[in-house]
Amino acid sequence: MANTAVRVRLTRGASEGDVAALKAWLERERKLEALRSSGELEIQERAGTQDGQGQARPMGAGLDIMLVLIGAAAPKLFDEVYEQVKSGVRAWRENRRDVENGEPPEVEVAPDGDGR
Template sequence: MMSDMTEGDQVAVLGVRVRLGAGATVDDVRALKTWLEREEPLERLRSEEVLSIEERTSTDAARGRLGPDLELVLKVLGDVVTVAALTEYTARAVKTWTNNRRRLQGGDPDPQIRPLEPDGE
């Protein structure tokens, strides 16, 4: 079967970015990543190999920003889930994690969740 793509064409990267605010630590980012990896249905999508969760250095962090320059990127690797559904699953899991963290440690990590740009950034 012929593809309509030519050399140099890029496939849009679908997914969401989760960034914690200035009150968060690197440990918070890593704890949230672990939480997301274990949260159903995200865990199911990972086990089906249609979702990856990556920790990476933020490319557009504000100059002079306090807190970690790390973010979590959840990328859709197949066509089993839409970005809207992934955003909803992620938002629910992040809200639960945030409430749990607030109860145990105090403070507010001020999470932000947004879709990835088509280039994955």
């Protein structure tokens, strides 16, 4: 099955505010915003109950950001969206480091074939 979603998971002390801020940042990324406007991409917050190894997640924000590609073109767009998300996350972490004290949370970006 082709990947149709990108999962963004904040770890190590991430707050709900961090999740909301990163989601808003990604929504403003030019290419992602264009795909959202055309209905080809949805950006959602979802409860994250497991860590990357399938283990129950310890206390924390407990939310993942899912970028779900919609429609027949989804597999063709996946690599472009995946790279844009990784770039956006790097930019968000740099910006957060500049505007807030302390290190930003670690962020995992991974393909997810189960977008819905």
